[in-house]
Amino acid sequence: MHKLRVATGCAAFAASLLLAAAHAEDDPPELAAAYEQIRKAPEKDRTLYQMQAGVIALDRGYRIEAARLFDAVLVNISAIYANNDQAARARSLWYEEGTKDFKGEPYERAMAHYYRGLLDLFDGVYDNARASFRGGLLQDAFAEEAQNRADFASLVFLEGWCSQLMGMPSAAEESYAEFRSLRPGVATPAPDHNLLVLVETGYGPRKRADNVAGNSLRYFPNPRSLEKHAAIAFGNARFPLAPVEDLYWQASTRGGRPIDRIIDGKMEFKAVTGNVGSALTTIGSVAQEYSPLFDANIGGAVAAVSAVGTAAQLASFSTKARADARYWNNLPEGLHVFTVRRPPTLNTLTIEFSNADGQVDASLTRTVPIQIDSHGNGVAWLRSRPAQP
Amino acid sequence: MNKFLLLSSSALLLSACATDPNAATRVNNSAGRASVYEDVRSSSAIQGIGVESQDIVGIADKMVRDMLSNPILAGRATPPRVLIDSEYFKNMSSSRVDKDLIINKLRVQLSRAANGRMIFVGRQYAGVAEAEADLQHAGVVDGGTTGAPAPTLRVDYRLVGSMNSQDTVGSRSGETLRYQTFTFEMLDVRTLELVWSNEYEYKKSAQDDLIYR
Numbered sequence A: 001m002h003k004l005r006v007a008t009g010c011a012a013f014a015a016s017l018l019l020a021a022a023h024a025e026d027d028p029p030e031l032a033a034a035y036e037q038i039r040k041a042p043e044k045d046r047t048l049y050q051m052q053a054g055v056i057a058l059d060r061g062y063r064i065e066a067a068r069l070f071d072a073v074l075v076n077i078s079a080i081y082a083n084n085d086q087a088a089r090a091r092s093l094w095y096e097e098g099t100k101d102f103k104g105e106p107y108e109r110a111m112a113h114y115y116r117g118l119l120d121l122f123d124g125v126y127d128n129a130r131a132s133f134r135g136g137l138l139q140d141a142f143a144e145e146a147q148n149r150a151d152f153a154s155l156v157f158l159e160g161w162c163s164q165l166m167g168m169p170s171a172a173e174e175s176y177a178e179f180r181s182l183r184p185g186v187a188t189p190a191p192d193h194n195l196l197v198l199v200e201t202g203y204g205p206r207k208r209a210d211n212v213a214g215n216s217l218r219y220f221p222n223p224r225s226l227e228k229h230a231a232i233a234f235g236n237a238r239f240p241l242a243p244v245e246d247l248y249w250q251a252s253t254r255g256g257r258p259i260d261r262i263i264d265g266k267m268e269f270k271a272v273t274g275n276v277g278s279a280l281t282t283i284g285s286v287a288q289e290y291s292p293l294f295d296a297n298i299g300g301a302v303a304a305v306s307a308v309g310t311a312a313q314l315a316s317f318s319t320k321a322r323a324d325a326r327y328w329n330n331l332p333e334g335l336h337v338f339t340v341r342r343p344p345t346l347n348t349l350t351i352e353f354s355n356a357d358g359q360v361d362a363s364l365t366r367t368v369p370i371q372i373d374s375h376g377n378g379v380a381w382l383r384s385r386p387a388q389p
Numbered sequence B: 001m002n003k004f005l006l007l008s009s010s011a012l013l014l015s016a017c018a019t020d021p022n023a024a025t026r027v028n029n030s031a032g033r034a035s036v037y038e039d040v041r042s043s044s045a046i047q048g049i050g051v052e053s054q055d056i057v058g059i060a061d062k063m064v065r066d067m068l069s070n071p072i073l074a075g076r077a078t079p080p081r082v083l084i085d086s087e088y089f090k091n092m093s094s095s096r097v098d099k100d101l102i103i104n105k106l107r108v109q110l111s112r113a114a115n116g117r118m119i120f121v122g123r124q125y126a127g128v129a130e131a132e133a134d135l136q137h138a139g140v141v142d143g144g145t146t147g148a149p150a151p152t153l154r155v156d157y158r159l160v161g162s163m164n165s166q167d168t169v170g171s172r173s174g175e176t177l178r179y180q181t182f183t184f185e186m187l188d189v190r191t192l193e194l195v196w197s198n199e200y201e202y203k204k205s206a207q208d209d210l211i212y213r
Helices: A002-026 A029-040 A043-059 A063-078 A085-090 A106-122 A126-139 A153-165 A169-182 A247-252 A258-266 A268-287 A303-317 B002-019 B053-068 B099-114 B123-137
Strands: A195-201 A206-209 A217-220 A227-234 A237-240 A242-246 A334-340 A348-355 A366-369 A378-383 B081-083 B089-092 B157-170 B175-188 B194-207
Touching: A029 A043, A043 A063, A043 A106, A063 A106, A063 A126, A106 A126, A106 A153, A106 A247, A106 A378, A126 A153, A126 B089, A126 B157, A153 A169, A153 A242, A153 A334, A195 A227, A195 A348, A217 A247, A227 A334, A237 A334, A242 A247, A366 A378, B053 B099, B053 B175, B053 B194, B089 B099, B099 B157
Parallel strands: A195 A378, B081 B157, B089 B157
Antiparallel strands: A195 A334, A206 A217, A227 A237, A227 A348, A242 A334, A348 A366, B157 B175, B175 B194
């Protein structure tokens, strides 16, 4: 019996190796490392590595591969997990959150939709791009009953942009009005604009379990994210892009996840610890009304508080509870946009990056091609830093 | 004595469970399963609140039946020329979807059921006729058996429509609810009169596992 099991296992392992080798030969060399990570990853982590590989593929210009990867990611994000093994495990006292299949935090799920929508925009498939951006907003929604509310302003902006390109000015204006309420002072596209410039700056937020027990979670801004602003360099003129999203802010203000409530409700005999956690979570959420991307002096000091609140509640769940420290490691810190009516001869853009004091880092300056779709509209997309596995 | 043994072994078992550090992270070696055919009209084990195969089949069934009962479309002495493609079918919902999956199903079923009561124009393949004419003009191919090159057909009616959704997410409950509608209309391309309209709708809700809420 044991021999049979071993033999079957070896055959399956050999088959999986052959499969992996066959795939590896077809991989674009620049994506080989990222694909290898996906193949080697435990099934529970596969979506995470697909997300990261998708960004690398997009950054290297492999849009078809990126689209396939994000399609797979969205399927996993959209799947409803009910009555599976992880659920049973979660109800036990010896549960580690990191053992569940990775679907990402809301900001990560929203960003997966953002990238899929961006890929549709490159292809001029505006309605599916719009659907992706709307789908991303849903991930960020903290809805009550029939009304959805979300603060992922970049996705609201992009939904409006797609509506505009689809020839639906009223729907576009509806989105733009919502966007203006989220980002007062940022101009929305004029009706004749046909070029969207999307620039990503810096490194995304990091999530760490920062104590021995592993039940304390913190989000940290990446200290290497020095560039805070982006501008189009056109001769001697500079056209600044508007910062519309700060992912560190999006990550660190998602306190009070429902799993905390369930844990809190389940472990009433540790209600004191639970109450402290709830209070810290509330303080963290209320204190961060401003994003550090828009004002570097606000936000950093309180950023970890909401995450600590979550961890305190996790601690009340079980002495063996471990928070899920997995995170999407090649997201940017900030998203910046610019729209304009493209002059017919304009096919490339030069983008400059500067720090919080406005000093340009010339080493980051890059020229990016404008992708013109079959409708004559353009998209230019650029990251300040190359995506790494 | 027996009672003592029973208690001791139970205690040992409990102790083993409680101290096994890998209890929750043990490698999952459960076997997979071979692929099986499933009924496209029924829901599958893996579900969401998006468009699924049974919705597409249901849409096609309902629309085909209704179109064929419309005298303007299916009761004329001279069969109307219709164009059924996805160009003017807009996805306004929150779900990415391959629109051709819906529209192709609709066109094929309608074409089979219409049995000559409508003429279907393949405008999406316009380049084929031009390329073939070019080859004939260049002397690469002969004139075929269906006559000289002819102008492609102007259509009388074209399918237009949209899919829309209204979503609700309960962040505390983890419940997601989607009301989705599919609107199909046949447009008289000469007058812009809508000569036929119908819709398909569904409302689905699902609650994700507590570990994802």
